[in-house]
Amino acid sequence: MKKAYRIKKDKDFQAVFKKGKSYANRQFxxxxxxxxxxxxxxxxxxxxxxxxxxxxxxxxxxxIRQTFLELEKNLSCENDYVIIARKPAAEMSFYEVKKSLIHVCKIAKILKNDKK
Structure with a gap:
């Protein structure tokens, strides 16, 4: 993933935590x-x-990075996202992670079209 697509600074993380909205399922x-x-x-x-x-x-x-790269065209480009993995994510395969992240994105209504 390109550097321009990453949040690295603590200041940026804190801004997303304080001002952003959170959406969750069991894994993320x-x-x-x-x-x-x-x-x-x-x-x-x-x-x-x-x-x-x-x-x-x-x-x-x-x-997680690969899933977001595959969903890139369906995501709103004016957003910052912080993803926190929970315990069940450790035992999941790539396809289960992708399905779970798509589920959270649908809950958050951040996908442009729900065809995937």
Missing amino acids: VVYVLKKENQHHFRIGLSVSKKLGNAVKRNEIKRY
């Missing part, structure tokens, strides 16, 4: 913050050490 919490005059969405990931070792945490982050 998604915070959404609308930002005007932004040409593409940005994504921040949070995976706790409680979910497993570094290999497992990085695998979960790869799955």
